Amino acid sequence: MTDVAIIGGGAAGAALFGALLKQDSAATVHWITGASTAGRGVAYATRDDRHLLNVRASGMGLYVDPEEDFLQHAQSDHQDACGTDFLPRRWFGDFVEAQLRSRIDAAEKRGRRFALHAAEAVRVEPRQHGYDVLLANREVLRAGKVVLAVGALSPRPLRTVAAEALASGAYELNPWNLPQHVRAPRRLIVIGTGLTAVDTLLSASTQWPHAELVAVSRHGQLPFVHPPLPAQPYSLQSRLNATLLGCEGTADMLHAIRQAANEAPDVDWRSFIDGMRPINASLWQGLTLARRRQFLRHARWIWEAARHRTAPGSAQSIQQLRDEGRLQILAARVLGVDGHGPLEMTVRNRASQVTSRLQADLVVQATGLDTAVAFTEHALLSQMMADGLAVADPLQLGVSALPDGRLIDAAGQAQAGLYAIGSLLRGNLWECTAMPEIRAAAHSLAHALSNGQQAQGTGRASPAVA
Ligand SMILES: Cc1cc2nc3c(=O)[nH]c(=O)nc-3n(C[C@H](O)[C@H](O)[C@H](O)COP(=O)(O)OP(=O)(O)OC[C@H]3O[C@@H](n4cnc5c(N)ncnc54)[C@H](O)[C@@H]3O)c2cc1C
Structure with missing residues (x-):
């Protein structure tokens, strides 16, 4: 049995770490979590209770085990919480932390070996029987198997954004940084109209009650809305x-x-x-x-709008902002963002094809998950790409991999003991970023890592490697 190193401290890393801890094994599980709170990752680190889960409480969980119950955990503090509710994401983050704590306590009692590393992994190098993982604090971990659970990449600016606009401080690439902007904007423009844009608009509307809000995307399509109660499944x-x-x-x-x-x-x-x-x-x-x-x-x-729908509560708040005239949704292409602040945005309206200019004190880019590893500045992935340990998916949807998560190297070979889970596998699985998919994948991968078998992937390898 060889040691396992999980790189990435979000919910995917947590699900895999917890699943491995439950197993009886003499091997050590290393979890390299980076500097942020282990388990919450990007989605569940929010402190804003207007940021709701987009899955009903009864569908959320960290492991696949029947004894875990997010709803029960939520009800211990909020008795009226219901299985059909879309609860705040923060509550799920609390639940993840609690689940991890109890798995860690149980593992300690059983003498199960594990180590948490609050540092970033910066290199992975193959060795004769496994890999060396170098951390930013210069520590080197040796593991027989390594799993990349690094989530989506840091967003890159759109090509149409001028350097001066990026340097101005008025263009925000990370929508979750909104609280760091202390000056109230008169007008804030969000680029994007998906779930992240919805959260950004809800936060901005509370943070700056007098700001005019605009959201722009090519189709101006907000996510569709979940019905208040689950719809009947289609019998056929x-x-x-x-x-x-x-x-x-x-x-x-x-x-x-x-x-x-x-x-x-x-x-x-x-x-x-x-x-x-x-x-x-x-x-x-x-x-x-x-x-x-x-x-x-x-x-x-x-597809994104229909598949990744918004909670009814979030949709109602967005509609209210529109009804009050505080929020405008534009279907337009962003042709450029210039200026030193305030910024000038040039857009071409989808219906009329008329080009116009909008001024904004703050522009927030909320264009969704970035998985284009070929263009990333992520230190670890850049090194793995340069060394041929990872190859970009041909459509820039993460890395080339087999359906079981094993990475394909530059020579087109599946690599023994080197896996990914979550967003990096979009090229192979497409839908692999929500908790219901992640927890199932973590369960299957934990089983494979401990038995030396392949995880249960579905179907074939990506066309480029088939
Ligand atoms: C805003 C938002 C809301 C969402 N809401 C829902 C929802 O309601 N329901 C649902 O089912 N799904 C939701 N999702 C999907 C969500 O992606 C998953 O639920 C899950 O949180 C993904 O976790 P992850 O660990 O793959 O990625 P992340 O949360 O991105 O975590 C990856 C972590 O790895 C760290 N990391 C990166 N590189 C390194 C390195 N080299 N060394 C060490 N650490 C590293 C990162 O800093 C990050 O903390 C949401 C996603 C987002 C972004």
Whole structure:
């Protein structure tokens, strides 16, 4: 049994660490968490209770074990919390920390070996039987198996943003940094209209009650909204899924979903999308590279809005801001952002194709997950790419990997003992970033790491490596 090193202190790292701690083994589990609070990562570090989970409480958890219960934990402080509620993300962060504490306590009692390292991993080097992991504090850990759980990459500025605008302090690349801006903007523009943009707008509306808020994206499409109570599952979903698995591309899939909707007009359309969850990875893996590219270009925006829906409470608050005239949503392409602050944004309206200029005291980029490892300044991933240990997915959706998470090297070989979990695997699994998928992946990977078997991935390798 060889030691395991998990790199990344977010919820994916926590789920895997906890799953490994539960096993009886003589090996040591190293968890390299970086400087932030272990387990919370980007999503659950928020202190703003207007930032809600986009999964109902009953669907959230860290492990797959039946004894863990997020709802029960939430109810110990908030008795009226319900399984169908979309609770604050902070509460889930508290739950993750509590779950970790109890796993760590139990592991200590059993003499299970583990070590937490509050430092960043900066290099991974192959050795004869495993890897050396170098930390920023110069410590070197030797492990037979290494898992990258580093989440999404730090956002890169859009190409249309001028250097002077970036240097001005009025262009914010990290939406979670809003509280650090002390001067109230008269107008704040958010680039993006997805879930992160929704959170940013809700925070900004409280932080600066008099600010005019604008959100701009190419389609101006906000996420669709979850129904207040779960919709009834579609009774013929398995037939629909079988049809979808036989489709050639996304146009055929869309046609199949439309047909099902026509045949069952009483079924909430969201049930069709939710019922596809178990086959999403297989559907993605069945697409050729060209069809994946086509999907990303033409259908990604609407898929993201339909699949990653917003909590009804968040949607109501956004609607209220719009009704009060405090928030405007624009469907427009951002052609440029210039100036030293205030900033000038040039946009081309989608419907009219008219170009106009908007002034803003603060522009926040909230354009979603960045997984383009080929362009990243992430020290560890850059080194692994330079050394051929990691290769970018051909569509810049993370790294090339097998469906079980094993990384493909520059020679096209799957590497023994080198894995990824979470966002870096989007190229292979597409939907792999939400907790329901992450906790299942962590469970399967923990099993594989301890047994020396492959994790249970779904389907085939990505087209570039097949
Ligand atoms: C704002 C937001 C809201 C979300 N809401 C939900 C939700 O409601 N429900 C749901 O199911 N999913 C949600 N998600 C999906 C979310 O991505 C997952 O739930 C989960 O939090 C992802 O965890 P992660 O560990 O993969 O990534 P992250 O949370 O990004 O954590 C990765 C961590 O690794 C650290 N790290 C990076 N490089 C290194 C290194 N070299 N050495 C050491 N540490 C390193 C990073 O600093 C970071 O702390 C949300 C995501 C976001 C961004």
